Amino acid sequence: MREHVSSLSLDLPSVAHRYATLLERLAAASGRATLLRRLRAVHSHFLASGFRPRAHILNRLIDLYSKFGDLPSARRLFDATSSRRSDSIAATSLITAYSADGLHDAARQIFESTPLASRDTVFYNAMITGYSRASDGHAAISVYRRMMTDGVPCDSYTFTSVLSAAAAVLPLELTQCRQIHCAVEKSGTGIAISVSNALIALYTKCEAAEAAVYARKVFDLMLGRDELSWTSMVVGYVRRGDIIEARRVFDAMEQRFDVVWNAMISGYVHHGLFAEALEMFRNMHSIGIPMDEFSYTSVLSACTNAGLFGHGKAVHAHIIRSGPDFDPESALPVENMLVTLYSKDGKVNVAKRIFNDIRKKDIVSWNAMLSGYLNNGCVRDAVYMFKEMPQKNQLTWMVMISGYLHNGLAEECLKLFSHMMDKCVKPCDYTFAGAIAACGNLGALEHGRQLHAQLIQYGYESGNSAGNALLTMYAKCGSMEAAHLAFLLMPNVDFVSWNAMIAALGQHGYGREAIDLFDRMIDDGMMPDRISFLTVLSACSHSGLVEEGFRYFESMERQYGISPGEDHYARLIDLLGRAGRISEAWNVIQTMPSVPGPAIWEAVLSGCRIHGDMSLGIHAAEQLLKVIPQQDGTYVLLSHIYAAVGQWAEVAKVRKLMKDRGVKKEPGCSWIEVANKVHVFLVNDTTHPDGQHVYKFLEILSVKMRKLGYVPDTKFVLHDVETEQKEYVLSTHSEKLAVAYGLLKLPTEAPVRVLKNLRICGDCHSAIMFMSIAVGREIVVRDGKRFHHFKDGQCSCGNYW
Numbered sequence: 001m002r003e004h005v006s007s008l009s010l011d012l013p014s015v016a017h018r019y020a021t022l023l024e025r026l027a028a029a030s031g032r033a034t035l036l037r038r039l040r041a042v043h044s045h046f047l048a049s050g051f052r053p054r055a056h057i058l059n060r061l062i063d064l065y066s067k068f069g070d071l072p073s074a075r076r077l078f079d080a081t082s083s084r085r086s087d088s089i090a091a092t093s094l095i096t097a098y099s100a101d102g103l104h105d106a107a108r109q110i111f112e113s114t115p116l117a118s119r120d121t122v123f124y125n126a127m128i129t130g131y132s133r134a135s136d137g138h139a140a141i142s143v144y145r146r147m148m149t150d151g152v153p154c155d156s157y158t159f160t161s162v163l164s165a166a167a168a169v170l171p172l173e174l175t176q177c178r179q180i181h182c183a184v185e186k187s188g189t190g191i192a193i194s195v196s197n198a199l200i201a202l203y204t205k206c207e208a209a210e211a212a213v214y215a216r217k218v219f220d221l222m223l224g225r226d227e228l229s230w231t232s233m234v235v236g237y238v239r240r241g242d243i244i245e246a247r248r249v250f251d252a253m254e255q256r257f258d259v260v261w262n263a264m265i266s267g268y269v270h271h272g273l274f275a276e277a278l279e280m281f282r283n284m285h286s287i288g289i290p291m292d293e294f295s296y297t298s299v300l301s302a303c304t305n306a307g308l309f310g311h312g313k314a315v316h317a318h319i320i321r322s323g324p325d326f327d328p329e330s331a332l333p334v335e336n337m338l339v340t341l342y343s344k345d346g347k348v349n350v351a352k353r354i355f356n357d358i359r360k361k362d363i364v365s366w367n368a369m370l371s372g373y374l375n376n377g378c379v380r381d382a383v384y385m386f387k388e389m390p391q392k393n394q395l396t397w398m399v400m401i402s403g404y405l406h407n408g409l410a411e412e413c414l415k416l417f418s419h420m421m422d423k424c425v426k427p428c429d430y431t432f433a434g435a436i437a438a439c440g441n442l443g444a445l446e447h448g449r450q451l452h453a454q455l456i457q458y459g460y461e462s463g464n465s466a467g468n469a470l471l472t473m474y475a476k477c478g479s480m481e482a483a484h485l486a487f488l489l490m491p492n493v494d495f496v497s498w499n500a501m502i503a504a505l506g507q508h509g510y511g512r513e514a515i516d517l518f519d520r521m522i523d524d525g526m527m528p529d530r531i532s533f534l535t536v537l538s539a540c541s542h543s544g545l546v547e548e549g550f551r552y553f554e555s556m557e558r559q560y561g562i563s564p565g566e567d568h569y570a571r572l573i574d575l576l577g578r579a580g581r582i583s584e585a586w587n588v589i590q591t592m593p594s595v596p597g598p599a600i601w602e603a604v605l606s607g608c609r610i611h612g613d614m615s616l617g618i619h620a621a622e623q624l625l626k627v628i629p630q631q632d633g634t635y636v637l638l639s640h641i642y643a644a645v646g647q648w649a650e651v652a653k654v655r656k657l658m659k660d661r662g663v664k665k666e667p668g669c670s671w672i673e674v675a676n677k678v679h680v681f682l683v684n685d686t687t688h689p690d691g692q693h694v695y696k697f698l699e700i701l702s703v704k705m706r707k708l709g710y711v712p713d714t715k716f717v718l719h720d721v722e723t724e725q726k727e728y729v730l731s732t733h734s735e736k737l738a739v740a741y742g743l744l745k746l747p748t749e750a751p752v753r754v755l756k757n758l759r760i761c762g763d764c765h766s767a768i769m770f771m772s773i774a775v776g777r778e779i780v781v782r783d784g785k786r787f788h789h790f791k792d793g794q795c796s797c798g799n800y801w
Contacts, residue, residue, distance in 0.1 A: 066097035099130025140165030156192035163198035204236030238267030274306035343372025374403025433469035440473035475504030478780035509796035511543020537571035570599035577607015670734035
């Protein structure tokens, strides 16, 4: 210190110059902690020496204290020397430092306490920039208006910050953008590239269609453009879905900025144009443009979403060969995307190895691996990982809940949702949708209603994901009125909504209403997709609307350019088979463009069982047993065909074949919700606590039913036993037990809603029609195929099922 500053015996200008030079050196040096100690030593030295620095040295001291992170010392010096300073330089330094530390109230206090006469453009810019960087657009614009009112001139830095701040105020009105643009033009600062870039970014955030025109005008009038100019323009068009115009801008670019290439690849991926994204990635590589983590992440996303797993593995190999020098933070998004790629390809072990090798995992890494386990059916691994995760976010819970649902574990799904709520984790609308869907799968109507109430409390009722889940849940639980109301109350009906409502109407036997809704969807400007045609064909099939079904099938390719897939052909054949038009169904099979698969033969076999076409039924069963020999339904339907004509020896052969192949018939199971609890019944069930009461009630009810004309249909018993024994077997079917339990336990005015895992048998269908007369109640049964609403001895299916 002594070599730089001697004593006060020297003249004051010389001392001041030496102090100023020393402070300048400190400002230019690096090493924040060391420099702060040296700054304090310099400050202490001239305090001890009695030197009274002038404003420019004080300003530099305050500025350095602020930059070196000692805001308390900067503020003390600022307050202690305010009388010796007449400018706003120190105030500007403090405002900048406070804003950088997020202390906006302290910055604003300095701003307000600075006299108007001392304020200049840089001073206002510091306050505006502080708010802009904090994404507080309203506050930044408020300071900008004060600046205009105070008559302080704006420069390019002012407008760059104001425009960035305005872009954060959403929704943006075009008039607001135009007002600021006019102010820029009046000030003459529009020639600055930074201002033009900020204007482009502002217009691209505005939803108005004309905003794109103004953004392009600014872009075209620029005298010079940098990387940000091109990137902003490309991204702006991508956001608006105008990928063609984005590509035109890209192709006009003379310099090949890597960021713009990345933006273009990302845009293609965002709009599902995966082939184009891959082609651009190849061009980028061949031209020699350097690739970074953004390039690799985008192209891996394209490969994953398009199912081009071989291409994705090739990109992975390229990354390994080129060996980019990524730090852990830069490598992370690429590694996370690789976990997702291999998980979606079913290579869970490879995904796990990549996951284990990630040096610095984040929540995205954990969620990607968790999702990979669940999507590949590795539920145990997922549960273990979920418990061991160091942190969980909203998405983690959603992935786990949806994963349980995806793997058929609806009860576990609801338990986890309840656990999440107990831990006070706020669910998102997708999480609600998963839990509501689980209620639909279980037929837990009351639980679903409770979730509906919670959904409204959280304000998610207007979201499509939750709204569609509600619609489907109510439909699956047999409450079509509530399903229809959910559909009507949705503010933005999408493809999923229309398709779900059409499917619900069809499954409940409202075929005419389903096709009316399908036609209304088209009238409303919503073009049908492949799923739409599947739902309307199913609706026609369940209601026997053969001609209408044919018309819709033929319109697919002719009117909408949709080539029917095997699933559409299967629906058409099912439609014909149910109607007894087996020969026509066979003709359709002969004209199919591809070899018939399992879905086709299942539809043929089902139609042959209904209408007793033994020869074709046996042929269909033989085809199925070749390709899916472990499916129990084929054996059961074939047994039905033989039993219907009394060929018990053939029935026995089918049973033996099942036994030899290790195929077990799925047991019939029915369940009903009573007092928020689901009660399950199997065939000939004796395990239920109220089983004795149920059987006794059925005996009494059977007497009333027989008086009304009910006669057990023993042809549905696949055993060659005495008639009395057959009648007993029929009386213990699970759906009868569940219905009887509902009649015993539910209030007399409440409908009885029963769900069954398999198709309802013909005798149970007939018996429940008579039950509805005997007790004067509405009974709803959902079987493996559709709904049956029984009331006053009639069924909604019209006995066409």
